[in-house]
Amino acid sequence: MEQVLKMENIIKTFGETQVLKNVNFDLIVGEVHALAGGNGAGKSTLMKIMTGVYTKDSGDIYLEGKPVRIDSTDDAKRQGIAMIFQELSLVHSMTIAENIFLGDELKSNLTLNKKEMNQRANIVLQELGIDIDPNLTVENLSVGMSQMVEIAKAVNKQAKIIVFDEPTASLSAKETEKLFELIENLKQKGTTIVYISHRMNEIMQICDRITILKDGAHALTESLTNLTLEQIVSYFVPYQNKQVKFEWKKRELGSESLTLLSVNNLTVENKVQDVSFSIREGEIVGIAGLMGSGRTEILETLFGIRPMDSGSIEISGKKARIKTINDAINAGLGLVPEDRRRQGLVLEHTLKENFILPSIKKNPKLSSFIINEKNANQLSEETVEEFNVKTSGINKVISLLSGGNQQKIVIAKWMKMNPKVMLLDEPTAGVDIGAKSEIINIIRNYADKKNGVLLVSSELTELLAACDRILVLYEGRLIKELNREEIKREEELQHAIQAG
Amino acid sequence: MQSKPVKSRGEAMKLVSLTKFEWNKYMVYIVFLIVFLIFSVTLGENGFLTNNNLLNILRQTSMISIMAVAGTFVLASGQIDLTVGSVAAMTAMIVALILQHTNSIWLAIIGGLAFGALTGSVNGLLVTRLKLPAFLATLGMMQVIRGAAMWITNTAAVPITNNTFNTIFGIGDLGGVSVLILWTILFYLAGIFVFNKLPFGRHVLATGGNEQSAKYSGINTDWIKMKVFILSGMFAAFAGILYAGRMQSGRFSFGEGDELSVIAAVVLGGAAMKGGSGSVLRTLIGSILMGVITNALILAGLRTAQQVIIQGLILVLAVALSNLAQKNKN
Ligand SMILES: Nc1ncnc2c1ncn2[C@@H]1O[C@H](COP(=O)(O)OP(=O)(O)OP(=O)(O)O)[C@@H](O)[C@H]1O
Ligand SMILES: [Mg+2]
Secondary structure, X not given: OOEEEEEXXXXXXXXXXXXXXXXXXXXXXXXXXXXXOOOOOOHHHHHHHHOOOOOOOEEEEEEOOEEOOOOOHHHHHHOOEEEEOOOOOOOOOOEHHHHXXXXXXXXXXXXXXXXXXXXXXXXXXXXXXXXXXXXXEHHHOOHHHHHHHHHHXXXXXXXXXXXXXXXXXXXXXXXXXXXXXXXXXXXXOOOEEEEEOOOHHHHHHHOOEEEEEXXXXXXXXXXXXXXXXXXXXXXXXXXXXXXXXXXXXOOOOOOOOOEEEEEEEEEEOOOEEEEEEEEEOOOEEEEEOOOOOXXXXXXXXXXXXXXXXXXXXXXXXXXXXXXXXXXXXXXXXXXXXXXXXXXXXXOOOEHHHHHHOOOOOOOOOOEXXXXXXXXXXXXXXXXXXXXXXXXXXXXXXXXXXXXXXHHHHHHHHHHOOOOOEEEEEOOOOOOOHHHHHHHHHHHHHHHHOOOEEEEEOOOHHHHHHHOOEEEEEEOOEEEEEEEHHHOOOHHHHHHHHHHO | OOOOOOOHHHHHHHHHHHHHHHHHHHHHHHHHHHHHHHHHHHHHHHOOOOHHHHHHHHHHHHHHHHHHHHHHHHHHOOOOOOOHHHXXXXXXXXHHXXXXXXXXXXXXXXXXHHHHHHHHHHHHHHHHOOOOOHHHHHHHHHHHHHHHHHHOOOOOOEEOOOXXXXXXXXXXXXXXXXXXXXXXXXXXXXXXXXXXXXXXXXHHHHHHHOHHHHHHOOOOHHHHHHHHHHHHHHHHHHHHHHHHHHHOEEOOOOOOOHHHHHHHHHHHOOOOOXXXXXXXXXXXXXXXXXXXXXXXXXXXXXXXXXXXXXXXXXXXXXXXXXXXXXXXXX
């Protein structure tokens, strides 16, 4: 078992917080190595140091036994270390082949040799089992396919080590399967993989060893054959006494609970066909379905982002005309959107600024005419406390918070508007197990206050833990409506989603 | 997170990252101080430090400064407005013509500001309805308006003989302080108030920082952009009124190149060209800084051609510094 990379005593400090404390990390040739830990544990930071995005304060890096300096992403590239970023780094207006060869284009004499680039790109793609024409422009590709191209680009640059940071967060079940095949493929070729994920079942499925970070310190490195799921989880959930298993609790709605939202015969382009459902006070309703089944489209239409072709919406028994997002907000709706970075946050602004953005003009405590900074600060502080957000202060730039903590702010900024019905689109994407159960609890508490919740999630465990009722969508149609009690096992729901 | 004893290395890092962060915010103050000190020493003999000269600088920069208040909103919302200089010129023409025909100051002011608002609305509509990039939309409008200002009197200047107008908006003073400076102060107080204290300011910043997130937060970003362009048009119109008062005439050539000076002032004040940041007060410092430099160049005996070159270089430097500061922040 040959060691390909070793990092020793890595220390990294941002401002006043030491984010990595003497961390050790090593990789064996051809392994798939899981890197796990709670939100903000330092996983991404460690990998960004390895790939030259950040520079370490101190510590050593060895590649194949020899000490190396990695001061820039160029250095890392030269050493054969690549990272597949969540924000994929492809140029959208260029073809797949052009992207794969970006930076070291093939030339014949002085001009680009497009033909050879296409051929070579084709070979790389074929070898990885990716079936696609390298002449296609990237902007036409799905997220999953873009990611494949990104991987092909890394492979073409002779990467020996490839880091995946939460690669499945925006992939469909099929695409995830494809990705796993590809990773297996790379492994056979002797490429070493680092796999960061909050999804334990994925880690158990494809990884050989695991390193767990806890609050910036190395907690464990172990072969996965020696570990159970519970053992792993116990390492990085700080509060072991709290229930981290996702257990469904039956919630009583009471017979006189009124209907809050009813959607009748909703049709949206060719995305949603004739969908009707309703949500009562205190009820949590889930939507299950494959990627592209129309889940997000339903939420976006309710929230005034997409126009509906036909159908009607009633809120608290009154017909609601929702043409703009503001109509939706005024009618008592809130939406936690699917893409936190692009739709949920202004990344360069502070936690507080992000948190108060939707309410600043609508909440009289925050502004009568001028902004009440004192109340804004106080409300932000309280929310950070209540939602257990890990941050060094409310004036921290939000992009510097870890993913899970960013997500809590997106949820909080809407919950503090007190919408009657909360629409949640994948609210726990990129969130660690501990925070996931916290968020489910937050959702439950919210519903308990006679509010309604409509929850879209690709994680069935989560739907089953939170929902009182689950709607199953297939190709834009509502094909099933299941009371939670009827569902005995996760497989049943899985079948319902696939069946069609 | 528990805090372990931080090593001296960490301490050092902390210091470095601290200065890096502050640099972004205080760059303009620091640069201003340095530049001011240098000129005080080198040009002290030439009268740089006299009260008269310093007030002069403020007076001469007041039009740019006032336009730059709105310019801060424009850049913060992720837009750009190249029409301000030509709006100032056209407004001066309109004001001069109205005064010539009616001698009514009110009518002149209302006419001028209405023109600014109109131009702003057109810019806003081009950007929000036709989805033109602001750079191209306002570049075209700039030409149209400048051309119109030339055409309206066949490039002839229109003298203003209304002394009340000229006194209030140009050549008068209050206790030895030029009205131009007083107007500037007034506009800055208003601008700082709106930008920092009203929800509108936050909405502008959010629109420029991430338009989609702002939209999803219930902000009508198109309407915000409209308002920002209208604001910019009206501030530019007011600057035009001041030009008219100071020169006691309307002239098509007023404010040529002001659009670039405004952008330079705002960017020197730490705003990023891509939107989402900015500060009205720092913009003022940026604007005065440019005035100081121009003034010093004149005192040092440089000719107009040389001044223009230096001003161009300042613009490049301002953007470079702003980029550097942005990079350091991350
Ligand atoms: N550029 C930065 N400046 C300041 N603090 C930072 C920066 N990048 C990360 N941090 C902080 O460092 C800590 C570790 O962040 P990191 O992103 O490595 O966590 P993570 O383990 O990847 O978490 P997640 O699972 O949520 O993605 C967090 O507390 C975060 O706020
Ligand atoms: Mg991370």
